[in-house]
Amino acid sequence: MTDVSSGSALPQERRLVTAVPGPASQELMARKRAVVADGIGTVMPVFARRAAGGILEDVDGNRFVDFGSGIAVTSVGNSAEAVVRRTTEQLRDYTHTCVMVTPYEPYVAVCEELAAVTPGDHAKKSALFNSGAEAVENAVKIARAYTGRQAVVVFDHGYHGRTNLTMALTSKNMPYKHRFGPFAPEVYRVPVAYPFRWLTGRENCAEEAAAQAIDQITKQVGPDNVAAILIEPVLGEGGFIEPAKGFLPRLAEFAKEHGIVFVADEIQSGFCRTGQWFACEDEGLVPDLITTAKGIAGGLPLAAVTGRAEIMDAAHSGGLGGTYGGNPVACAAALGAIETMREQDLAARARRIEEVMKPRLEKLAERFDVIGDVRGRGAMLAIELVKPGTSATGSGSARPGGPVPQPDPEATAALAHACHQQGLLVLTTGTYGNVMRFLPPLVISEELLNEGLDVLESALAGL
Structure with a gap:
């Protein structure tokens, strides 16, 4: 059986011809x-x-x-055929200009696609970056600019990256944080609804975990000090934890009640991975901001923050960006990946x-x-x-x-x-x-x- 999803003739057969490693x-x-x-x-x-x-x-x-x-x-x-085709065409035209110097159409086209495929029918805007960690950092920057607040709430077992701020946001010490501190301040960690390991059983997990998280935010931080609540709808590096049903909607409701930006980190779970375009759709969640990377561009480095236009526009001109963010070849790859997802209904x-x-x-x-x-x-x-x-x-x-x-x-x-x-x-x-x-x-x-x-x-x- 030969793969037909790309131009490769690589036989789709498991084969061992040497010891591993050879x-x-x-x-x-x-x-x-x-x-x-x-x-x-x-x-x-x-x-x-x-x-x-x-x-x-x-x-x-x-x-x-x-x-x-x-x-x-x-x-x-x-x-994948569409990724190779589109990136090859882009490589022939130009490899880089820096979007902050002379912008280009592929960047705009990717942002248009993100507005179309992410949850919610509100006006959306995006900013493109290189990695998931960059996307998360910029989501925090945007939330702080929009709210005028500093605190960020994250969750047990969460993972958000390896930069200084995202290490602070990440729950696990080894191998991500060990001996790399000190870390960024104003980060607060609360319980997550981990059904398999919840002390009083699965049936109590969602309600109790949400109550504990909200109680800790209220007592230890104060909702009026919180810029963003940041969570993976399916926690990746923490162990593919699906929070118990009802937990995420209650947190989103709490965020809305207190003017807190609700951020869904869909870097690992996004782009059709969980059977929907985004994992947060499973419970009808419409986050204020959503961070994406990994599956977005078929293997090329690209990441994004997408969200409500009024929140995305809170950062001043020049406050977001980076030399390589939204590189045109990576954007072409993303357009090819999204094309493939649609055409093959991935x-x-x-x-x-x-x-x-x-x-x-x-x-x-x-x-x-x-x-x-x-x-x-x-x-x-x-x-x-x-x-x-x-x-x-x-x-x-x-x-x-x-x-x-x-x-x-x-x-x-x-x-x-x-x-x-x-x-x-x-x-x-x-x-x-x-x-x-x-x-x-x-x-x-x-x-x-x-x-x-x-x-x-x-x-x-x-x-």
């Missing part, structure tokens, strides 16, 4: 260690040569089923991926006690690995009436390694390092989805 990857890894900073880590020690559809091929000729998509970036597939494709994967993951959870929870939507799915027979404080596990077992990061790392050795590219995540996340390209075939799950099952059996 000799060519080992040689390149030695070169990497000599010249690349050790802080740049590696999930799987193989070097890519080609990728398309649901397959990544390394320099030794091994082919891996891709359940990572470059961390939700290549949702439309690597080298939101529906993400829903189909869930229909294929989630029942099988749930069956694996019934068979293997190490899987404590199966969660996620669309092509943003995860399993949380636990130590069977152990108990954390409280109740509310995936098994009704049972205790919440302790996280098992060691088993998670071993499972990921076993999958890699058998030709399946998977990623781990989670505050406790015990979540395996699945982010396949939305163009992957069902055959490869099932083959990848076969590998996962084999790896679980070998733990």
